[in-house]
Amino acid sequence: MTTTAPQTPRLSPLAWARRHLFRTWGDTVITVVAAVVVGYVVYRFANFVFVTGRWEIIRVNLSLFIVGLYDRDELWRPALALIVTGGLGGLVAGVVRRRQLFAGSADPDRPLGERLVDLAGRLWPAVLAVLLLLMMATTITPWLVVAATIAAAIVFRLIGERLPRRALAPVVVVVIATMFFMVWLLAQGVGWDEWGGLMLNVFLAAVSITLCFPLGVLLALGRRSKLPLIRAISTAYIELFRGVPLIVLLFMVNNTLGFFMPGDYDPSSVLRAIVVFTLFTAAYVAEIVRGGLQSVPRGQVEAGQALGMSPVRITFLIVLPQALRNVIPALVGQFISLFKDTTLAGAAMGFLELLQTAEAVTRFPDFSGQGLIAETLVFVTFIFWVGSYTMSRESQRLEHKLGVGTR
């Protein structure tokens, strides 16, 4: 930071406390009461986490929490998918970095150590969670998978950085094709309905986010279309899906799909859930993106028109990039919601995602009747928090990066 704003002189801790916490009798009372309450809660929670909690219920059932009932002989598929995901992430990061270096928005001379510290600062909850899970692992395999994932990420990061600039389009195609291939690979191993655990939550969220985003953008554009029919359809769709609770939709596809679909059409629960999440979130994404579109000044469109650009080009090259940048925080908030709402799919449709697993394992013979639901729920809370917090932090960073020098 190179701020030149006048600094308030630093107070000694004692002086600071006197000024901010104990200035008046009222302040003192509030401070003491609050400290006692917070201290007690923190003590009880820490005591539970580090002393009285019986975490073996997590350790013993760890694989259920992570991959559910996925066939144990086919576990190489999710493992491979994880490693490939690491590689793709690295590839994208490398290409992005190359473009940033070219555009001068990344500092090429920043020492590697500093960048690693930066990365750790960004991703520490995720790193912590992965380490915690690995500590509980009973075999060496999870360690190897994680190591391979990190290795793949690093290797493809370096490859991505060295690709020529015009390789961007092929890279996008390769990434998308690989993602489809991985879904196919995962689905080949076992039936959809054997999926479970964290893997299912992440899979549902990732696929739904990927699908709902383009749909939502199209709906937002449709709602602003000059063609009355397209506008009416988009508006009706958005208002319909925003007017229904998500869990009602999930119950509906689970129980009453037969009323709307041909009799012999019976898609798997996972597919049904993905369709519901996609259609539902698309309506919200559409409204967020519409807000973004409205925030782009009219003069931007006129400048494009004055240059002889077609309406489609103006929309996709000038208006949408600015609109999307303006709504990144709201969009990511919606995606975080979707990630957490995948637990509703478990509740409504009965597959063993993370939350249902947490409930189910407490009824296993070894653990039933011992009141261990607190342990499993705290574990689930922690995992969801790590995912949501990481998404939130990364979105702030993205927002900052895209906003630099462009206002």
Add this chain to the structure above:
Amino acid sequence: MTDDVFADATQVAGSGDVMIELEGVDKFFDDFQALKDINLKVGRQEMVVVIGPSGSGKSTMIRCINRLESHDAGRIVVDGTVLSDDIRNIQEIRRETGMVFQQFNLFPHLTVLDNVILAPRKVRKLPRAEAEQLGRDLLTHVKIPEQAEKYPGQLSGGQQQRVAIARSLAMKPKVMLFDEPTSALDPEMINEVLETMKDLAREGMTMIVVTHEMGFAREVADRVVFMADGQIVEVGTPEHFFTNPSEPRTQEFLDQIL
């Protein structure tokens, strides 16, 4: 040449042939008539300055020429092409017609260079390398080659407006329309933009400039058009216009601003 030659709005200066022609143009915003029976010819390589009180229809008139506003009656011809409702026809005319806005309207998400070469690449289909060469040449032309990799938000107002001029020129237009190009600028930046515009005029660009810069009008314009209440009140050489206007409305306006 005498003043009388230019007193008629349908006469042109410059090289003689007509570049832009407005014939009986009317424009309504709901019930409000913004343009009333506008007749104006602008010759090739001519530099016409439009002045008048705010709300007099100056901006509306030049925005009709590239169809940012549609006119409700009359005929507009740009370099022999009649402006119609057909989108292809409109884009044809827009490609031949550059426009510079009061608020610059640069694309904030693109670098300066990308702002300049976006349309040449996407509309004229220039290959990237060729477009970049063109872009850098134009930025040199408006005297800010060193800003190519920056974003518009990092530039001063005057620099931004010069980028906007370069962006318009990149489409190699036959006509440039300026809609109060210096009105949003701090006083110390007005001159650099006016200088750029003078250069353009000297190079023989056909220009219509809506402005309040009377000194500029007097120095560079071939003809000055005075508008009030949606009508062209008077047209003449700067000499005629500023020293001896024939219409009382013109005199009244000049008294107010000078």
